[in-house]
Amino acid sequence: MSTMHLQPVATANTVEEQRARWERKRSRTARELVETEQRYLEQLDLVITYFVTILKAKGTLLPAERAAIFGPLESIHLTSQTLLHHLERGCLGQGLDSFCRELELYGHYAENLEPARKALQEQVKKNKAFRRFKKLQESRPEFLGLQLEDLLPLPLQRLHQYKHLLRDLMENTSPDCAEFQQLARAVKSVSKMSHWVRDTARSHENSLQLLRVQKLLKGRKVKVLAPGRWYVREGWLMVVPAKGEEVKRKMFFLFSDILIATKPCHPLHLLNSDKFACQAVYPLSQCTVDKVFGHTQGQGGLLSLCFPHKTLLLMSSNQEDINHWHLSLTTAIRQLSARPTNSGS
Missing domain, CATH: 2.30.29.30 (Pleckstrin-homology domain (PH domain)/Phosphotyrosine-binding domain (PTB))
Known part of the structure; x- marks a missing residue:
């Protein structure tokens, strides 16, 4: 008789313990999302503040040359600011909805990354004023020894981080939670874009390999x-x-x-x-x-x-x-x- 009365209590305790574990994991992941977004935004700030903004003012690069290197980075920077604003206020669902509406920016950035690297190399090679400016900015203590080439891939690296962090959040969020559907939509959208970016990079690398072998062969x-x-x-x-x-x-x-x-x-x-x-x-x-x-x-x-x-x-x-x-x-x-x-x- 006593066992029959204790069993539902034990089951209830187990369920509560599981919910508590989920909540701890969710809180930990939510905190990690905020902290990594802050660091990501700090690094984007370096490029926007010390390169894009000053280059606009100085006119060292023509607008088309500047766009070829930085693409939609300013818009991505603004999107990250908006997301972090919502995250720090605890408005996860609202922040993710707003972020996902701008997700195509990452696709455009991925398409432009390899041409951007080539455009940067070309300017460093032919434009003495830009070459000196770049070296001076990279020598600032805020850059911690990083070069512009190291910072340009950041948005695509961050996109893959979003995919894993948001998936962890969703897996530790109850389906009854008000934010669950927003999380599920965000995970789907970010995963789709992340896979597309990865496939774009693979396709580009494959094209380079095919071209390399073609050049190795005598004749055509x-x-x-x-x-x-x-x-x-x-x-x-x-x-x-x-x-x-x-x-x-x-x-x-x-x-x-x-x-x-x-x-x-x-x-x-x-x-x-x-x-x-x-x-x-x-x-x-x-x-x-x-x-x-x-x-x-x-x-x-x-x-x-x-x-x-x-x-x-x-x-x-x-x-x-x-x-x-x-x-x-x-x-x-x-x-x-x-x-x-x-x-x-």
């Missing part, structure tokens, strides 16, 4: 730059001939849809001494990969790549290297086969 017969193509890896491998010929060392470039086999151009060639000549392009859509064992002595391994009209045997003396190649090839082939096929391709 092989077009590395192609829509939907992703760079995977590159490296030296030994090609084992089918008949008793000499093993040949070649440089391979692996992409999401093709494997390119190359050999280095002659070191004394006037124009192409640092380039590679393409010898074959293998479509991964028609490829199967297998590890071949027992054909190498000691360390290393052998891969067999089978195409409709050719089998390629690739060897490395490094076991880890051959394992990585095997994984990269099988992953690329699997992902390629999972893609929707176009009848016209």
Whole structure:
């Protein structure tokens, strides 16, 4: 009888303890959000106060040159001020609603970041007055040794912090709480923008890799730059001939849809001494990969790549290297086969 009376009390205590834990975590995260927003705003203040505002007044850069470097940073700074104002007053929901209405600013800033870096490098290189001004401002004690280049990525770094902090807040907020729906909307919006920014950065990095490999290849017969193509890896491998010929060392470039086999151009060639000549392009859509064992002595391994009209045997003396190649090839082939096929391709 007594046990039956005690059980609901014990359950109630457990529920209250869980709620108390949630509330402690929520309070801790809310405090962290405010404190990190204050530090973020202080760093944005450095750029706005000591660069943007003074450059406007001095005219060291033309308006178009200034916009190319800083993009919508002033608007992002204003948005952060507004958010912090609401957070410090305890108006989380109102602050998040206001912030999310301005979230596209972070998307525009992400699109502009790489061009901004190039524009900054160009001004440092060609504009003596700006170069001296930049060095003087960065020497201020408030900058703590940071350069303008270190501060420009701050908004995108902060965006990823928002995603984690807001998610933690939502997970420790009761669905019955008045701010829960506002938090849920904010988490969804910020996560979507954060993923878009990350994908934009990945796409840009991939474009640079494709362009780099294109420049490494002699001539323009092989077009590395192609829509939907992703760079995977590159490296030296030994090609084992089918008949008793000499093993040949070649440089391979692996992409999401093709494997390119190359050999280095002659070191004394006037124009192409640092380039590679393409010898074959293998479509991964028609490829199967297998590890071949027992054909190498000691360390290393052998891969067999089978195409409709050719089998390629690739060897490395490094076991880890051959394992990585095997994984990269099988992953690329699997992902390629999972893609929707176009009848016209």
